[in-house]
Amino acid sequence: MNALRRLWTAWLSLLTHKEAGYGIAILRIVAGIAILSELSGPLRHNLVPLLWLPVDAGGYMLQPNAGWRFELLGGVSPEAVYTLITVGLIAGATLLVGVAGRLSAFIALQCFIALTDLNLSAGGSDDYLISNVLWLLVLADSTATGSLTARWKTGRFWPGTPVAAWPRYLVILQLVVMYTSTGLQKMSAHWVPWGDLSALYYIVQQPTWGRFPIQPSPWLYPATQAITLLTWVWEVGAPVLLLAMWWRYTSERGGRLRHWSNRLDLRSWFLAYGFFMHLGIFSMMQVGMFSIMSVATYACAYHPDEYRALWARIRSKIS
Amino acid sequence: MSTPIRHHILGVLVALHVVAVGLGAFPAPVGGLNRKTWKDPVVARELDAWFDTLSRIGATSDRDTFEDDLFTVAVGMVKVRSKLIAPFRRYYATCGTTQSWRMFVAPMTRPATLLVDGRTEPDGEWTPLYRQHSAEHNWYADQLAYSRVRPILFRLGWPHYRKQYERFAEHLAGQVAEDHPELTGVRFAWERRPTPKPGKPVDPGTYKRERELIYSLSDAP
Numbered sequence: 001m002n003a004l005r006r007l008w009t010a011w012l013s014l015l016t017h018k019e020a021g022y023g024i025a026i027l028r029i030v031a032g033i034a035i036l037s038e039l040s041g042p043l044r045h046n047l048v049p050l051l052w053l054p055v056d057a058g059g060y061m062l063q064p065n066a067g068w069r070f071e072l073l074g075g076v077s078p079e080a081v082y083t084l085i086t087v088g089l090i091a092g093a094t095l096l097v098g099v100a101g102r103l104s105a106f107i108a109l110q111c112f113i114a115l116t117d118l119n120l121s122a123g124g125s126d127d128y129l130i131s132n133v134l135w136l137l138v139l140a141d142s143t144a145t146g147s148l149t150a151r152w153k154t155g156r157f158w159p160g161t162p163v164a165a166w167p168r169y170l171v172i173l174q175l176v177v178m179y180t181s182t183g184l185q186k187m188s189a190h191w192v193p194w195g196d197l198s199a200l201y202y203i204v205q206q207p208t209w210g211r212f213p214i215q216p217s218p219w220l221y222p223a224t225q226a227i228t229l230l231t232w233v234w235e236v237g238a239p240v241l242l243l244a245m246w247w248r249y250t251s252e253r254g255g256r257l258r259h260w261s262n263r264l265d266l267r268s269w270f271l272a273y274g275f276f277m278h279l280g281i282f283s284m285m286q287v288g289m290f291s292i293m294s295v296a297t298y299a300c301a302y303h304p305d306e307y308r309a310l311w312a313r314i315r316s317k318i319s
Numbered sequence: 320m321s322t323p324i325r326h327h328i329l330g331v332l333v334a335l336h337v338v339a340v341g342l343g344a345f346p347a348p349v350g351g352l353n354r355k356t357w358k359d360p361v362v363a364r365e366l367d368a369w370f371d372t373l374s375r376i377g378a379t380s381d382r383d384t385f386e387d388d389l390f391t392v393a394v395g396m397v398k399v400r401s402k403l404i405a406p407f408r409r410y411y412a413t414c415g416t417t418q419s420w421r422m423f424v425a426p427m428t429r430p431a432t433l434l435v436d437g438r439t440e441p442d443g444e445w446t447p448l449y450r451q452h453s454a455e456h457n458w459y460a461d462q463l464a465y466s467r468v469r470p471i472l473f474r475l476g477w478p479h480y481r482k483q484y485e486r487f488a489e490h491l492a493g494q495v496a497e498d499h500p501e502l503t504g505v506r507f508a509w510e511r512r513p514t515p516k517p518g519k520p521v522d523p524g525t526y527k528r529e530r531e532l533i534y535s536l537s538d539a540p
Contacts, residue, residue: 012322012330045465050490060483060490067412113415121474121483122467125422131415138414166333174340181344181420188425189368198517202426205514208473213452218518288466 014169020160020304024137024168025098025146028105030296031133032096034289035108038130039088039115052081052118061119069114076118084111095137098147105137125182126290132174133293140167160304171300172245176238178294179274183235191232197225199232209285234273241270245301271298336416339407343418347400348393356479357386361429431476431509433463434528437495437502441535445506448495459494476509478530485532492534507532 042048049058057078066076073080088111094104109131116127141163143149151157189195190202201224204214216224244266247258261267275298278291356362370385379385404411411417435449435458448458462468475484488507495505508531515521 008330009322011334012326015329015333016326041465042467045462047462047465047468050462051467055486055490060486062486109415113412119471121471124470125420126466128415128417128419131417135414135416166329170333170336173337177340177344177418178420181346181418182422182424184346185421185424188365189372190426190428191424194372195368199423199426201517202428202514203423206427206430207432207451207512208427208430208469208476210452215515215521216517221517286464286466286469 015164015166017165018162019165019168020307021141021144021163021168022146022158022304022307023300023302024140024142024163024171025144025158026299027133027171027296028098028101028137028140028142029096029146030292030299031105031108031130031137032092032094034130034293035088035092035095035112035134037289038112038127039085039092043085048081048085049078051122052076052115053078064118065120067114067117069110070118081115081118084114087111088115098143098149101141101143101147101149102138105134105142109134109138124287124290125178126288126293129178129290129293133171133297136167136170136174139170140164142167160308168300171297172241175294175297175301176242179235179238183232183238186232186235191228193229193232197228200224200228204284209287211284211286214284230273231277234270234277238270241267241301244270248303267301271301274298339404339410339416340418342400342403343407343411343416344420345400345403347396349397349400349421352390352393352397353479354386354390356477359477361425361427364428365425427514429511429513431511431529433472433476434506434508434510435459435491435495436506436508437499438504438506439501441503441537443503448499448505458498459491481530484530488532489534492536496536502536504536505534507534 042051050060052064053059054061054064054076057076064076069084070076070080073083088108091104091108091111094100095108112127112134113131116123116131144161144163145158147157150159150161153159154161186192186199188199190197190199198221201216201221204210204216204224207213244261247255247261248267251258251262275295278295281287282291357366366386366389369389370379370382373379373385379388407416432451433449434447436445437448438445447453447456449460449463450456451460451463453460463472471487474480475487491507492505495502508528511527511529513525
C-alpha cells in the first residue's frame, strides 16, 4: 500500500513540475503551419469537392463520413465544408502567432477532424499525428512563450514563464507510442530482420508516394537493406527514448548505463536517426505533413535549460 | 501539507490518457480480416514467406492450416483490441486521439498506377492524357499528385474498391470534359507494374492493364 502511495506521490510530483515552455511553443508554431497547409492545400488545388463533398455536390463519395460536427451544421454541404475550412484556417493562424492558444488549438482540432473524417480514404497517419498534437496543445499552456500573447504580457517574445511540464512529457510519450506501434506492425517478410530486408528498396519505388521516379542502382541494394534493418530496430526500440530521457531526469542516481547514456546523450542520437529518416521520407515521398510534424515533436525532448544554453552559445558565437 | 484535490484529479485524467493512448496503439491487423484479399498476389507472397519461415522452425507444416490459424489469431487480436479500447472510443473521436499507426507495413511489389486516355472521335485512337511523373501527359497532374489524393489512388488501385473507383473515374471524366471539350471519350485503367528485383532491369512486358473504364463525353454536362 505504501509503495502504491509512493508511486502516486511521485506521479503527482511529475505532473506538478513547471518549466519554461519553449519546446511546446515550437510545436505549437509548427502545428499552426501544418493546419494552414493542410486546410489551404485542397483550396489551392481546387480539390475541396473531390476530397470532401458528396457526389450530388460535385464530389465522388456517395455518403461522406459526416459526424456530429456536421450534424450540428445541418449536414455536409459546400457551405458547411467551406465554413469549417475558413474557421480552421483562422484558428491555424492564431495558433501560429500564439493568440488564444488553447481555444485556437481546440477549434483547429475540431475543424480538422470534421473535415478529414469526411473521407477517410483521403488521409492517413499524418492526420492522426496532427490531431493528437493539437489535443496536447489544448491541454498545454503553449502561448506562455514564443507568441504574441507572451509579447503583450511580458514585453518579450520568448520569456521563461513557467508552465506545466506534463504536456511536454505526453508529446514524447505519443511519439514513442507512434514509432513503436508502427514498428510492431511492420511484420512483412520484407521488413523483419529474419526476412530479406527489401522493404525500403520497394517502398521508395512505389509510385503512389514517390515525388519522382526512383530506381536504386543494384550496388545501393545492400544500403537499402541496412537502412531497412536500422529503421525497423529503431522503431521497435523507440521506448529507448523514454528510458534515455528518464535517465537524464534522474541523472543524480547512480548506475553505469544511466551514466553512459547521459554522457553519450543517447536521446539525441536516437532523435538524430529519426531526423535523417524523416528527411529521407520528406525528400523522396509525398506524405503530407507527417515528417515535419514528427520532427517538430522532437522539440519537446529538450529541457528549457538546454534551449537557454544553446541560445547563449549562439549569442556568444555571433558576438 | 496535503495535496490539493485538483492535483489528484489531474493525476487520474493524465493516467487515463496514457492508458487510452497505449491501448489504442496496440497492434492488431484491423482491415486485414478480409480473406478475399489474402488471395491477392502481393498478400499471398507475404503469407508464403511467413509460412516458409515458420515451417523452417517447425511451427507449421500445412499451408491451409497455417492460414486458418493465422486468421483465428488475427480475429482474436482484433476482438481483444476492440474490447480494450471500447471505453475510450468517444475520447478518440472527440479529442482526436485515435492511434492508427499502420504505416508502410508491407511494400507493394506490384503497385498499380492510374492511366487516363482520351479520344476525339468515337472510334478513334486513344491518346494519353495522364501518366504519373510524365511532363508530357500531365492532365490534372498537380491534383492527382496532391498528398490527399495519393492515398485515394492507393486504395482504388486494389480491385475490391470497384464501386469507389467507378465513382472516382466518373468524377474525373466530368473534369476531362470540362478541360478538354474537343474529346468525345475518356478511358481509365490501372497498370500493375511489378517492381524489378534488385539488379534486374525494368521489363514493360510484365506490366498488366486492368479494370478499364470508358466514358462517352458527348453527353457530359
